[in-house]
Structures are given as structure tokens and as C-alpha cells.
Amino acid sequence: MIFRQLFDPVSSTYTYLLGDPESGEALLIDPVYEQVPRDLALLQELGLRLQTTLDTHVHADHVTGAWRLRERSGSEIALADVVGAQGVSRPLRHGDRIAFGNRYLEARATPGHTSGCLTYVLDDASMAFTGDSLLIRGCGRTDFQGGSAEQLFTSVREQILTLPGDCLLYPAHDYRGITVTSVAEERRFNPRLGGDVDLGDFAGYMHNLNLPHPKQMAVAVPANLRCGKPEGEAPSQETPDWAPLTLRFSGVWEIEPMALLEHAAALQIVDVREAPEFIDRLGHLPDAKLVPLSQLMARIDELDRDRPVVAVCRSGVRSAQASVLLTKAGFGKVANLAGGMLRWKAEGLPVAPCSP
Template identity: 80%
Template sequence: MIFRQLFDPTSSTYTYLLADAGEAVLIDPVFEQVPRDLALVQELGLRLVATLDTHVHADHVTGAWRLHQRCGSAIGLSASAGAAPVDRPLHHGDRIAFGRRHLEVRATPGHTNGCLTYVLDDASMAFTGDSLLIRGCGRTDFQQGSPQQLFASVHEQIFTLPDGCLLYPAHDYRGITVTSVAEERRFNPRLGGAVDVGDFTGHMNNLHLPHPKLIAVAVPANLRCGRPEGDELPLDTPAWAPLTLRFSGVWEIEPMALLEHAVDAQIVDVREAPEFIDRLGHLPGARLVPLSQLPQYLPQLDRERPVIAVCRSGVRSAQACVLLAKAGFGQVANLAGGMLRWNSEGLPVAADSV
């Protein structure tokens, strides 16, 4: 089984990818991170069969509808949430299959009335959303929250899992990634140890927290499963050329696409001078700027025109793309496979001197 834990730094949200036999599910995808998630799914050769939200989030907009539009993945969310369009309204005890594995749905309301925890078939891991955080839990003062209900949910549906079951929350604001049932049952200051429902209720009713900054935007959007008003999808790829986003965060352009768009771009070859005129040659019109000299060369580049970085195999040029992006260049791409790929496809090269 493939398992990946992904992170959105803006909302401190964890998104989880689970896959088996070529089929994948994403738990708690974030709208702005959909290109990243699709890049990972593509690179791993997977088919995304479903997105599963643990609840109607108040601090970010889900990527469920955007992913559904891009790859046809089913949208799964608690039937109690009252959201639409949901392909799979989920109830306690349901199973979500992917490959030869499945997730069991456990209803764990209390943070919201539609909170779910997803438990892997062998109970080795569970995805608790905001019902149980690492040494904490979600608030209970809005979206039909109830401290009494949350206390029961955690103790009856999560703390009854095996001690060694790893628990993965929807958020952590300190950078901690995972905990376990045994740890939380013992050390969670709100719900563990000898804490009873009266202790917990008294604590939760006196938190006096401000509402999340995005609640007025996020909750209505998430009741639409992240569907924007007007159904307008943001561009997943830049408009100036057909590009592919790699999971590394670097945009790539295929050799044939570059051949078609080269006239509109600035081509920067970041190899060393002897390589520029070796047997691989270089792209017609390319400028030689060794990677070590690129920072000093930036003022000579036109920030209004696309920049294509090139090297022998695509490794150094990928680093150049990162440097260019950090310097504020908004239209940057790496030549996929570098000059090796360009030559293997029999595309035109120049061999003139530097």
C-alpha cells in the first residue's frame, strides 16, 4: 500500500493519499493544493477513485469538487453534513474500497455534526479529522458542535481501536505528524487519563476562541464540496504553453511543445561552456548561462516573457527553475529530459561556439 502525508502551510491542513493496486483515495484535499495532489497521483501512476472529507471544514476550502472535475473522483462526505453535490453520502459502518484495501467509516460527531473518522481495514491507522488532534481536539462551539457528543465519539469510536493504531489528524499547528491510540488515551490533556465528560465539557465551554478567519467563506463553499460560485475552475496549468507540474513543484515542458513555443520564450542553457558545444549541441537561440552565474544574470532576463531552463538531463535546469521562481519570475519551465531527451527525439540542435 502507498501512503503519503501532505501539508498545506496556509491552513496547517494535512491531506492523506492512500493507494493500492493502482487505485487511490485522498482524505481532506485542499482547493489550492489540487495541482500538487494531481501531480503526485500522476507520477505514481494512480487513478484517483475518491476524495473523502472528514467534515465540513471552517478554515480552508476542500479540493473535492475540483478533483472530481479533473479526474472524475467520487466525492465522499458525511450524509449528516447536508452538503451537495456528494456522490457518496457516508454513514457509520460504510466502507470505501481502493484496490484490495478499504477504509471503514466511523461517525465521530461533536466538533461538527458531520465528523467522520476513517479507519484502515487492519486498524493500523485512522484519520481523525478534527475529532481528535495530537494532544488536543477540535472546538465544539459552532457547526452543531457538542462537547458531550465529542467526548462520547472519541472514547467509543477512536479510543477503542488497538493501542498501536496510528492516528493522523486533519491539522497540527506545531508540525507534529502522527500519534497513537495509546498515547492519546494516556496523555491527551483534554480527553485522556482520568478526564470525565464533566471535566471535558467544562474545559471546552470555556475556551472562548475567536472564530476561524475564513469561516464565512469556507463553510458555504464546503457545503458545495468546494464548488466555486459560477462553476469556474482555476487554471491548473499556465496559459502560455502546455506544461506539466511535477510533484517537486517544478513545471516542465515537453520537447515538442517547446519546439512550438520557442519563439515566444527565453531559453537559458545552464550547463558549462564546453557542454554547450559538445556532441549534444544546444537549442537554437539558447543563451549560455552556467547555473553558478544565473543569479548575476537575472537582471538581463525579461520578466514579462516565459523562461525555459535547459541542461543535459533536466536536473540542473530544475534547480534553475526554483531559483528563477524565488526571484519572482512567474513564467518558468524546465525542459523535460534536457538535451538528452531533445536529441533522442531527433529535434534540431545548433553547435556554434559560445
């Protein structure tokens, strides 16, 4: 099974990708709206097709990427039936299975943080995705969205901590950067729900947290009850329209050699190799401007910020870094030549004359 744990630094949200390599089918758990381009790029690079997005609950601290992913990939949206959210194509109840290829997740109702919390357990019980019902050495709050300390105590004790001790647990958030725990660890060390803690201990603790509401709650909850669909008209296409580009998982936009050839007249082509490489056997693209990567930031004012820029190097590695630097410097239209001059030359595309 293909498994990736992804992170959104703004909301400290973990998104989980599970894929079946034989069928190419994949699931995403708790996707974040702003991170959809990243997630789609990773799916493409791994050769996976997104079947379903699953949210563990209606989040109050970020907007789900479920609707946005469905618009881009046709994926189904799965969420607890009890929530009654608009746009859900797979309303889930306790015991339902969500398949991806030859594997599946089992949905377990674990209300308490909110009334619609689900935990997703992998078919062999080797891992489970607990949302906010059980965090690493903690748990989600219980004071809004139909939360209940009594329900959460029962949910965690009966549906999560009864899993095998070596079952790995992956939460929806961690604010310290810890990535995973296990059932055995949480049974023993969770200060709220482990050890000899009883319902009275737990409820007394939770009823006196006195936490402020999440800053994004007023925006996130209504949006998530629409599965992340924006109010009013949908946003315009976010893929750059100045050339056919592909977003890589690294966050860098790439342009294929033939596409660059077709659009070259409207672009600034910046070769970031060193001067001797510019005239070596690989040659360079016609009309390319030589600005070595080591000099790029010092010479950045030589470039027109209003025209798209394509960075080029030998293999695409240095030019990818140049693309990042240009984007950080405020250039809004930047791409990297996929495969660099090696691929350009291998495809037989025209180059400026080499030195004798």
C-alpha cells in the same frame, strides 16, 4: 499500500493519499483547494487514479479541494450524509465502506467537533484518520457547527480509543509539525480525553476555551457546503496555455522535448550549464542563451519578463532549480525541459554545431 502525508502550511492541514498499487486506485482525505495541482501531480507521478475524495468534516479554516479534483479527474466526493452539502456523490453514514482497489476505509461517525464529523479507519485497523475529532494530545473545539463536548467525549472514547493500541492516528491538523500518534499514546497522554478524565472534566475544559472563530470561517464553511465549488462561474483553466506543460510534484512545470521544438520560436531558451558544457558533445539548442545557473540572478535583467522562458541543462536538475529561481523572481511563464539535453539528444532533435 501507497501512503503519503501532505501538508498545507497556510492552514496547517494534513491531506492523506492512500493508493492500491495493484489496481492503481486512490483516495484523498481532506484535500485543500489551493493544493490541488500538487495532489494531481503526485497522483500522476505515482501512476494512480483518484477514485474518491473524503472530507472528515465541513472545515472552517480552509476550502476543500473536492469539487476542483472532481472537475479535473472525475473523482467522487464523499462526506457525512448528515451535513447535507451540495454536490456530494457519496453521502456517508456510520459503518459505510469506501473502497480503493482491494483495500477500504470504514467511516465511523464521531460527532462533537461538528455534527458531521467522520473518522476513517483502514480495513486492518492499522491506521485511522480522525479529522479534528482527535488531535495529537488534543481535540477540536466544540462551540460551533453543531458541536457538543458531550458528543465528542463519547465519540472519541467509543469509536477511536477502542481501536487497537498500535493503531496509528492521523489528524487533520497539527500546529506544531507533529505528524502522527497512536491509540495507546492518546489513551495515556491526551490531557483532554485520556487517562482518568471523565465527562465532567472534559466538558468543563471545553466550555471555557473562549477561542476566537477561525479567520476563514465565513468563507470556508459556505464554500465547503458546496464541496469547494466557487460561487458564480467556475474559474478558468489553470494550466499554462503558452505550451503543453506538465506540473511535477516538486511544483516545477515541465515541457517535453518535442513540444519545445514545436514552440521554440515563441520562447526564450536559457541554458544554465557552464560555458564548457554549452559546446561539449551534447551541443546546445538552437537559439539558446547561455546563462550559467551560478550567474542567473546577477544577469536576470537580460531576460524578457513578458516572454515565456524554458530552462535547459544536462539532465533537467539544474534547470529545475533555475525554474524555481525565475518564478520567485517574478517570471510568470517558466518551464523546465524534461530530461535536459540528454533526452533531447537521445530523441534525435536538432542541436547547434558542437565545437571541433
